[in-house]
Amino acid sequence: MQDSYVATNLATKLDDCFVRREPLGVVLIIGAWNYPLQLILSPLIGAIAAGNCAILKPSEISQATEKLIAELIPKYLSQECYAVICGGAEETKTLLENKFDHIFYTGSQSVARCILQAAVVHLTPVTLELGGKCPCLIYGRLDMKAAAKRLVWAKFFNAGQSCVAPDYVLCTAETREMLLPFIKEALESFYGSEPQQSPDMGRIVTDRHWNRLVELLKKSEGKVVIGGQSVKETKYIAPTVVVDIKESDALMQEEIFGPILPILTIKSLDEGINFMNEREKPLALYAFSDESQVVKTVLERTSSGGFCSNDGIAHMTLPGLPFGGVGASGMGNYHGRWSFETFSHKRGCMLRGWGLERVNVLRYPPYTESNLSWLRWATTAKKKGWASCSVM
Amino acid sequence: MSREKLAVQQARKAFLTGGSKPLEYRIKQLKNLHRFITERATDITNALRKDLYKSENATQMFEILGLEGEINLAVSNLAEWAAPRPVNKTLLTISDDVYIQPEPLGVVLIIGAWNYPIAVTLQPLVGAIAAGNAAVVKPSEVSSHTAKVMELLPLYLDPEMYKVVTGGVPETQELLKQRFDHIFYTGNSTVGKLVMEAAARHLTPVTLELGGKSPCYIDKNCDIRIACRRITWGKYMNCGQTCIAPDYILCESSIQDKVINEIQKCIQEFYTKDPKSFADYGRIINQRHFKRIMALLEGSTVAIGGDSDESECYIAPTVLRDVASGSKVMQEEIFGPILPIITVNGLNEAIQFINEREKPLALYVFSSSSKVGRVMHYFQLLNGKQTIYIFSQVIKQMISETSSGALLANDCLVHFTISDLPFGGVGNSGTGRYHGKYGFDQLSHLRSCLIKKLNMEGVNQMRYPPHTTEKLRWARVFLLKQVNLARWRQMAQVAMLVALAAFVVKRFLR
Numbered sequence: 001m002q003d004s005y006v007a008t009n010l011a012t013k014l015d016d017c018f019v020r021r022e023p024l025g026v027v028l029i030i031g032a033w034n035y036p037l038q039l040i041l042s043p044l045i046g047a048i049a050a051g052n053c054a055i056l057k058p059s060e061i062s063q064a065t066e067k068l069i070a071e072l073i074p075k076y077l078s079q080e081c082y083a084v085i086c087g088g089a090e091e092t093k094t095l096l097e098n099k100f101d102h103i104f105y106t107g108s109q110s111v112a113r114c115i116l117q118a119a120v121v122h123l124t125p126v127t128l129e130l131g132g133k134c135p136c137l138i139y140g141r142l143d144m145k146a147a148a149k150r151l152v153w154a155k156f157f158n159a160g161q162s163c164v165a166p167d168y169v170l171c172t173a174e175t176r177e178m179l180l181p182f183i184k185e186a187l188e189s190f191y192g193s194e195p196q197q198s199p200d201m202g203r204i205v206t207d208r209h210w211n212r213l214v215e216l217l218k219k220s221e222g223k224v225v226i227g228g229q230s231v232k233e234t235k236y237i238a239p240t241v242v243v244d245i246k247e248s249d250a251l252m253q254e255e256i257f258g259p260i261l262p263i264l265t266i267k268s269l270d271e272g273i274n275f276m277n278e279r280e281k282p283l284a285l286y287a288f289s290d291e292s293q294v295v296k297t298v299l300e301r302t303s304s305g306g307f308c309s310n311d312g313i314a315h316m317t318l319p320g321l322p323f324g325g326v327g328a329s330g331m332g333n334y335h336g337r338w339s340f341e342t343f344s345h346k347r348g349c350m351l352r353g354w355g356l357e358r359v360n361v362l363r364y365p366p367y368t369e370s371n372l373s374w375l376r377w378a379t380t381a382k383k384k385g386w387a388s389c390s391v392m
Numbered sequence: 393m394s395r396e397k398l399a400v401q402q403a404r405k406a407f408l409t410g411g412s413k414p415l416e417y418r419i420k421q422l423k424n425l426h427r428f429i430t431e432r433a434t435d436i437t438n439a440l441r442k443d444l445y446k447s448e449n450a451t452q453m454f455e456i457l458g459l460e461g462e463i464n465l466a467v468s469n470l471a472e473w474a475a476p477r478p479v480n481k482t483l484l485t486i487s488d489d490v491y492i493q494p495e496p497l498g499v500v501l502i503i504g505a506w507n508y509p510i511a512v513t514l515q516p517l518v519g520a521i522a523a524g525n526a527a528v529v530k531p532s533e534v535s536s537h538t539a540k541v542m543e544l545l546p547l548y549l550d551p552e553m554y555k556v557v558t559g560g561v562p563e564t565q566e567l568l569k570q571r572f573d574h575i576f577y578t579g580n581s582t583v584g585k586l587v588m589e590a591a592a593r594h595l596t597p598v599t600l601e602l603g604g605k606s607p608c609y610i611d612k613n614c615d616i617r618i619a620c621r622r623i624t625w626g627k628y629m630n631c632g633q634t635c636i637a638p639d640y641i642l643c644e645s646s647i648q649d650k651v652i653n654e655i656q657k658c659i660q661e662f663y664t665k666d667p668k669s670f671a672d673y674g675r676i677i678n679q680r681h682f683k684r685i686m687a688l689l690e691g692s693t694v695a696i697g698g699d700s701d702e703s704e705c706y707i708a709p710t711v712l713r714d715v716a717s718g719s720k721v722m723q724e725e726i727f728g729p730i731l732p733i734i735t736v737n738g739l740n741e742a743i744q745f746i747n748e749r750e751k752p753l754a755l756y757v758f759s760s761s762s763k764v765g766r767v768m769h770y771f772q773l774l775n776g777k778q779t780i781y782i783f784s785q786v787i788k789q790m791i792s793e794t795s796s797g798a799l800l801a802n803d804c805l806v807h808f809t810i811s812d813l814p815f816g817g818v819g820n821s822g823t824g825r826y827h828g829k830y831g832f833d834q835l836s837h838l839r840s841c842l843i844k845k846l847n848m849e850g851v852n853q854m855r856y857p858p859h860t861t862e863k864l865r866w867a868r869v870f871l872l873k874q875v876n877l878a879r880w881r882q883m884a885q886v887a888m889l890v891a892l893a894a895f896v897v898k899r900f901l902r
Binding site for chain 2: 016017019020022024025101109112113116117119120121123125128130142143145146147149150153189190191198199200201288290295299301303304305306307308309310311314315317318319320321322323326327328330331332333345346347348349350351352353354357360363364365366367368369371372375376
């Protein structure tokens with residue numbers, strides 16, 4: 001990365017001011033199980049590009065990928081600079097006792113708190129890519145068929161196990177009635193009439209997670225209008241849509257992270273926006289509408305890690321956009337150049353000349369009125385658009 | 393409900409009204425902040441005189457001026473900083489709006505320090521206001537008179553949106569129990585860890601502007617007289633109580649005597665033969681720090697100064713010679729007017745010494761470039777430099793083999809005044825950065841926005857199941873190709889010119 005040159009004004013024309021992006025040192029990257037390859041290797045790209053050494057801790061839940069990473073990384077990357085450490089909660093805890101120069105974690109809020117506590121000991125900066133319930137507001141005039149297709153794709157991709165999957169839908173009762181047949185249609189065109197047979201329909205990662213989801217569905221007081229079937233042996237849950245959901249429903253108490261889509265009805269745009277704002281800031285927020293005013297209003301009155309209108313997940317695919325959360329959905333960001341920045345230290349550098357020592361007299365004691373007024377003049381020269389610094 | 397909890401609640405309520413979002417509001421508040429420092433100048437300078445024995449002009453020069461500059465910069469650039477920032481698209485998103493929208497975080501807690509109480513408490517506030525946040529400001533209770541003046545802020549700023557909470561440790565702890573959207577702390581690493589820990593409970597991001605021992609290497613081949621002038625100025629300003637003060641000197645033993653002589657001359661020139669009676673020489677903030685600093689002298693040889701007066705918290709400008717790396721004065725950040733000199737056998741040993749320690753907030757290196765280097769430097773300047781060449785081998789090596797918050801060659805402290813340079817630490821010296829636009833970005837959420845329409849549905853076919861290899865091939869083209877519209881426009885223009893030229897040649901120049 002080239003040093004980026006920083007503008008100076010007349011008084012400091014003889015000086016070099018620039019920002020140097022330097023490696024931090026040894027970074028720890030803790031991966032997640034839902035996109036186990038991408039979520040551990042994508043940050044690694046940034047870490048390597050920024051000149052760091054790295055320790056990878058792949059998720060022990062996605063066992064096959066964990067094994068593959070542990071086997072292949074040492075074969076392709078320098079074994080001195082990059083290592084893979086496998087293990088569960090205990091091993092991770094021990095690993096965190098060491099000093100790192102940055103910790104990159106993708107996963108849940110509860111574990112994130114432990115990671116932060118460990119980082120405090122060494123004042124280590126962290127990036128936390130967490131989750132939350134990503135709302136999807138569908139309102140106003142819109143192309144139902146297209147909206148349904150995109151919604152269904154984003155929701156049931158990887159069996160709903162995406163941190164930016166639309167978690168739940170907010171729409172009016174009329175919209176819901178128009179939407180449901182298109183959702184059914186989209187599901188059929190993607191996964192056929194028997195999703196269980198489709199090679200593109202994912203499965204839930206472990207028995208524990210499958211149990212959690214089936215429990216949620218059982219406890220829910222809503223009405224299942226699509227899907228609802230599940231098979232324990234194959235950890236399969238059918239693409240499911242549930243309506244008549246109240247705020248207090250079981251499905252609304254935690255991030256679903258599965259192929260279950262609750263639809264809540266609202267009476268107005270305001271109601272939808274207020275509902276979203278009463279909750280923790282999500283990682284992504286979606287608004288579907290052909291009315292650009294609706295999209296604009298939602299964008300301006302809410303906060304989220306990222307925002308996408310009339311589609312789901314797509315904003316993640318643009319490497320120019322920083323990918324990260326805000327509030328409970330995380331801190332820091334990455335992707336593309338942002339990964340590089342995350343794993344770099346921006347060191348401000350200023351190389352002064354030896355000349356102009358006479359000018360420096362203005363700043364040395366004794367501090368006189370006349371010196372002060374010269375310095376003040378130099379700083380007000382800033383107003384004319386000359387960037388920064390004074391005769392100091 | 394505690395006073396602290398109430399203040400935070402009120403600030404959050406004010407933020408949720410959306411009042412701080414419009415740019416006109418933010419600019420108005422920034423201008424009001426400016427009014428505060430100009431209208432209350434006398435109160436401020438009196439307070440700083442009482443707290444740190446700062447002279448009126450010193451306060452103006454080294455606290456107020458910089459702050460005014462930051463406010464003016466924010467006011468004139470706010471529209472640009474807060475505007476959507478477009479990014480490169482892919483072929484797939486070519487007809488969509490893709491940009492980053494800076495947004496306020498919410499309620500920001502700013503915990504100030506006592507050494508430049510106005511500057512380090514209010515400069516972060518400039519960033520917080522500019523970014524559209526509400527704020528709770530907790531000035532340091534150690535600089536008690538200045539804290540009292542800051543209680544006047546609600547007379548100038550919107551009192552609902554920006555709260556000032558004064559108090560000591562128990563009040564700060566109570567504040568830290570509340571939930572904030574960002575905590576900005578300036579101080580030492582011990583308390584920094586406590587702040588980070590409190591923030592961790594709410595998953596709150598933090599900016600920690602800490603300190604450390606900022607080393608100062610003097611190469612034997614440089615203008616030692618000028619170097620010592622700048623170092624003396626940087627070290628003894630505010631009686632050494634500056635987070636980026638040169639903490640200790642590293643140099644070869646052959647120049648140690650010269651360095652000591654030159655510093656002695658400068659001390660006399662700047663602070664007269666009797667610094668104690670000189671208005672522009674400060675005092676230590678309180679007895680506790682006075683005792684701490686005096687204890688550091690133990691076991692080292694005093695070359696200049698060393699005298700003190702506990703009743704006034706006065707410590708003379710002091711230089712220690714031939715200091716051992718294991719001595720007391722090298723075990724913690726001095727934050728006082730004591731300058732140890734450690735001798736090393738050249739640059740490599742100096743770099744090793746620096747790297748064995750925690751990464752500092754600032755690193756200083758004094759070195760001249762060769763005559764050829766200087767000629768090349770000016771030549772580069774005349775040609776409007778675009779890339780940076782460092783012509784001093786010493787500086788080059790120092791930059792590439794060490795790490796620090798910032799690096800300044802051939803001077804001390806002044807990098808603080810360049811708003812375009814990020815000001816912050818790394819490792820033990822801190823996390824995050826501010827000043828100028830960096831302050832705005834640090835206290836904003838940069839929200840990724842993709843604004844699509846529901847048309848062009850056909851293109852989406854390639855990503856929908858069933859997933860086929862054919863679709864994958866297309867996906868690679870549409871996603872992996874980055875599109876720079878400006879470049880395309882340029883290319884289109886060039887193509888048009890070429891076509892025009894060909895036409896002209898063909899038609900008229902046969």
